[in-house]
Structure formats: structure tokens, C-alpha cells
Amino acid sequence: MSPTVTDIQQATSIPEPTTPWARTRGEQLGTVATFLISAIAATCIVLVTGLAGIDGFGLTLFVIFVAITFVRTIRLNAKVRKDEFVKIAIFAAAVLAFSPWMSIFASVIVKGAKGFRPNFFVETMQTTTPDDELNLGGAGHAIIGSMLMVIIATVITLPLGILSGVYLTEVRGRLTFWVRFVVQSMSGVPSIVAGLFIYTTFIDFTNSFSGMAGSLALAVLMLPTVARTAEEVLKLVPDDLRSASYALGARQWRTSLMVVLPTVRSGLTTAAILGVARVIGETAPLLLTSLSSNSYVFNPFGSPIGSLPTYVFGLLQIGTENASNRAWTGALVLTLIVLALFSIARFVGGKDRR
């Protein structure tokens, strides 16, 4: 009987894979201990001296941590020491980069929760002044207005964005470079410029501020996002699929429409969702195109219409306590919408990946 694989494995003891580069328990404990000591020392210093607030604490913590690390690593060679300090610097930069966002999420939740009641979603500001108690009035009209405008903008943008994506990945005409370049640079058009553009064209033509004008301004801002995401998604379709379709005798149009596009249906949904997330909070263009209103408006033509961003913005201008509480609740709702859109995009987009 010839030796089987297991026999050989048993005969020759296979060494366990080692990871000499991994941090040992001792090193990890050292870092944690240094951090704890620094934190305690920093707390004492902040309490004793006048260094105020969380920023003073952070700075003290950082300085002490660097000092202790310096002492700890003084026996090690220069390379290791440098590595250690760079690690601290990068970690500090990351903390500084992420702390504003954490602070934003926290403050939006804490401050927005006060006015987060059912009436906020259904009532309007028609008979309520911003100063009234928070159980009166709401942003129902603003939510409806935002939804209306964003839906119209999506209906306009989605086909155009998909066509751009198909052009860049399937048709690949002579203008491929230019289309991609323009889409890239268009994503940087300032939102207020989009508003001005619609103001000088559509509003000049129809002679009234309207929800439609707002939708068009949002569409200008949404198009690059949708087009770019659509292109990225279409790029993921394997070429084998196209070749197979051609080999079965399908022409290009059938291949694109009936093979490629259906494959990425959920990816294109993601493109639309990301586009919506991009424009749902845009304020500046709406200040020039759809203005705002205090009551429900369902007709996108002919009259100004409310929206969540302009609702928040308007209340901020007033600045009294209840007005800013309402504004924070509006901000909370906006953040929740963005969060929900992202979760849906993740969920839907995850289906495409193999």
C-alpha cells in the first residue's frame, strides 16, 4: 500500500505557521497601559490647571502619551522608535479627522430628539409660528416637498445617467474620454451655480418659482453622481457575459438592453439611491429656485414649495430656542434619511457582488 497524504503528514511534522511580525501580548498591554496612565495624568492636569474642555484634555493626553512613549522606547533603535512615533501621529490625525463627524452625529441626535414627535411629520407651519411649543406644527409640508422634488429629479436623471454609463462601457464611442471627463468635472459644479442656472433659464421662462425648478436644479447636481455610479457598476459586468451574448448571435443593442442592463439592475438602483442621498440635503439651489412655503403644496408648477433643507435654514435664521429646536429635528430627519438611503444602497448593492 502506498503511503497516503495523511501518512506523510503524520510522518513529517508540519511546523505551525508563525507570525513573527504580530504584536505580542506584552506590547499590546504596554500601549494600553501607556494610554491609561496618560489619560489619568491628563485628567489630573485638566482638573488642577485651567485647561478647559475636551480639546484641552485631548491635547494634554497627546503630549503625555508622546512623552511616555519617548521614555519607553529610548532603549530601542532609531527605526523602531520612529515607527512608534509615526503610528501615534497617524492615529492622532485619524482621531482628529473622525471626531467632528462623531460630534455631528451625536449633537444631531441629542438636539434633534426634543422635537422628534409624530406631529413633526404630519403638521405644517401654516397656523404655527416657529416660537410655538414643539407639540404644535411640524415639517410635513417640507418632507412632502422634498420628496416630490427629489422624485422628479430622479425620474429626469436616472435615464440620462444610465445612458451615460452605457455609453462609457458598452458603446465606447469617440467621445468616451470627454464624456467621462465632463461628468467628473461636473460633479464639482457648486450647488448655488446650478440654482442660478435654473433661475436664468427655467424660472426666467416660466416666470415663477416652483418645485419643478427646484427639481431641475437638483437634477443638474444629481446627474454626475448617477452617471459615475452607473459606469462603475456596469464596469463590473464580466466581458464573458457580453461575448456569450454575441456568440449566441445577439446584436449589440440586444446584448446591452437584455443581458448587461438586467444583470446590474440592483447596481443601478444603488446609483439612483446614491444620487438621491447626494441632493436630499442641498439647500443653496433651492433658495434660488423653489423658495419655501408654510403649507402643503402638491403641485410642482406655479408656486413656491417647502423642502426640508430650506425649512431648517429658514428656522436657523430666526434663531429663537424653539425655532432652533425645530431646525435640529429637521436636521435629524435629514440625517436619518441619508442613513436609511445608505443602508438600502448597501443592502441592494450587496446582492450584485459575487
Next chain:
Amino acid sequence: MGDVANTENIPVPRELAVVYNRADRIFRRIVTSGALTSLILLGLIGMFLFVKSAQIFNDRGLSFITGSNWTAGSGDGVIPDDFSIGPMLTGTVLVSLIALIIAMPLAIGGALYIEFYAQLRIRKILSTLLDLAAAIPSLIFGLWGVAIFTSFGERWSALFNARFGWVPFIRVENEIFGRSPFVAGCVLASLITPIITSVSREVFSRTPRDLIDTCYALGSSRWGAIRTVVLPFGKSGVIGGAMLGLGRALGETVAVYLLLNIVFRYNFRILESEGGNIASLIATKFGEATEYELKALIAAGFVLFMLTLVVNMLAATIVQKSTVRK
């Protein structure tokens, strides 16, 4: 035997002739026209803004850019109209540069941390958070800036003023520190950091893994690998991301509107509570503008459009060059 070396017998790849039939041609034409809308739209934006404001450029010429007055006339000619955007233009650039200078190290540090230092679990959480942060509306950044950050900003400003008051840029005339280019710049920095971070992270993650491993195999430390391989490899991508962030900061309206006192005077002292920004100028004056003033606002919008377009085209070129898969 000699046949092997005979190159004449090696078949040449056949030229593939692609034949599109009528349905294909119609399909391609429809798709092309759809894709061209963005090209046409960009052209239309520039054209309409220019046409509508041509009168201003005609009347005022270069002094529209350099002058420092924004006075609506009395209408009967006693006080003439005088519109120019000098301080707003320099203010736009000043605030954006402050934002960029603060955001760059944070974004690079954050990207390096996520990509090379964080453990897998933390990395997943952080990159989700990053995506989300990039999608927070600027209005909320402005709101946060007014309610939360301003108190920090004021305290830091007072400290800087006390310690470094001898530096001309930092000295202030009045000791009021809120609503200054510095505070607005800080909030703008937190607004553009997610953008720069995610672009940087993207290019860092494209660094060939074997090059990094080679570094480690040669005995390099982690920082050594980052310095010699990752940073040079990702340099142009990071610069492109920075330009994208700059473009975003240049065109920001609401956050700056909420955080900066708009004053028509050239001001380069970053802690002084006065400054300006073209976009927020438009938002401020739009409501009660006369017809001629409106044209001046559109002209200001045109200048802003051209400025951001140049920055974004540079960014698009750089990013496209650096993210092409090799």
C-alpha cells in the same frame, strides 16, 4: 529547421470588422445623445450665466473682479450702482485654503490609519462612517459649526491671538473671534476631509501588495513601507482628491453663510470676524436684489463657476490618471 526563425509564416491577427446593423446604429445614437446631455448641460450652464451677465462685464470690465464695493444705487442715479467682488473672491480662496491646509494632514492620516493600521473590524466600521460622513449635507455641518464648534473655535482663536499675535495674518483689530475665516475654514475642513480621505484611501488600497511585502521582507518598518512605497504610489491620487475637496470648499454656500460675517473689505487676518465667499454672497443678496444687481450676482456666479471648473478639471485629470488600473 530554418523555418522556425522564418517570421513570414507567423499569422498576423485578423482585423476584426465590427458591423452594426440599423437597430444597433439607432441604439448607439440614442445612447450617445443621452450621454451628450452632460456635455451640453455644462456648456449651457457656462453660456447662460455668461450671456445673462455680459452687461456687467461690459459695464465694469476688470474692476468687477478687483473692486471692493457692493452698493445698490438709489435708482435715480444720485448714488450709482457699484458692484464688484474683489473681497469675496479673495475671501473664497482664503477660507478654502485654510480648510485645505487643515484637512490634508487629517485626511492622509485618516486614510493611512484605515488602510494600514486599523484592525479589520474597526476598519469596516470606520469606512462605513466615512461614506456616511461624505454624504452629510453641508447644511448640517453649518448647523453643527454654529451650535457646537464656534465655542471651540473662539477659544482657540483667542489663544492663537494671545500667543502668536505678532504674526501679521493672525493679529486682530477687534477681539471678537467668532464668525471669522478661521472658524469657517475649520468647519469647511471637516466638510471636505471625508472627500479627501475616501479618495486617498482608494488610491492607497491600489498600492501593489507585493511591493509592500517586499519592503517588509527587506526589514522595513511599517512607516518605512508607507514612506517609500505607498505615499509615492498614491501621491497624484491624493493631490487629485485634495483638488476635489478644494473645489467643494470653493463652492460651498450654506455652511459659510452661517459661519462667516460677510464684509466688503479686503481682509487677510484669519481670526478677524469678517470675510466673504462668492457663493454665500449670492445667497445673501439674492432675495432683495434689483434687476441690475441680479445680473451682477449672476456674473459673480459665472466667476465662481469658472474657478471651480478649472480646479475640478485639474482634479479630474489627475484622479483619472492615477486610478486607471494598470
